[in-house]
Amino acid sequence: MVYEIKSIETLDKFAQSLIEEWGDKRIFALEGPMGAGKTTIINSICRHLQCMDNVSSPTFAIINVYRTKEQGNIYHFDLYRLKNADELLATGALEYFDSGSWCFIEWPEIADNLLPDDTVWIKIRVLEDDTRRLEVQLKAGNCQKTM
Incomplete structure (x- = not known):
């Protein structure tokens, strides 16, 4: 699914929609450049x-x-x-991923092989007008499938 975020109000609707549509999943990986809004998106989801x-x-x-x-x-x-992934393992991250609790991961690239197949990936692209294009995908093995 692809979402375009143009304002705080749109972000709020996205957060609610994400919980409604993907709420049975618990691990979300947010990928995007510095300043793309990963923490802001997580903040909005956490409010909901x-x-x-x-x-x-x-x-x-x-x-x-x-x-x-x-x-x-x-x-x-x-x-x-x-x-590297070894540094992540040293944090005990796998226990968090297996806990059934909500997990939101910024800069998840080094964890790709450690994340479960039902991880939801949110790829963020910043467009010229500062709109954020979010592509939400479910990880399935080594491929990405748009749902």
């Missing part, structure tokens, strides 16, 4: 999941944990500073 904590990029912490009213914990990863 009734997150009780401040959502911020875990660039230095690698993993932030947010509490929700009814959805359990949300785990927010920023893998930008990691050099």
Whole structure:
């Protein structure tokens, strides 16, 4: 599915739609250039999941944990500073991925082989007018299928 985000209101609708359409999935990988809005998108999704904590990029912490009213914990990863998959494994990430909790991953490229096949990938492209084009795909083995 492809979405175009032109405003905060559109982003809010996207977040709600994502939860409604992909809510049975728990791992979301956000891929896009620096400044594309990965953290902003995660913040909007977390608001719809009734997150009780401040959502911020875990660039230095690698993993932030947010509490929700009814959805359990949300785990927010920023893998930008990691050099390889071994560094990710050292964080205990697989336990989070297997927990059944919501996991949102920024800069997921080094984790590709570690993520389950039912990971939802959100590829972000910044267009000339600052619109964000989001392509939402389900990972299936080594290929990407648009749903």
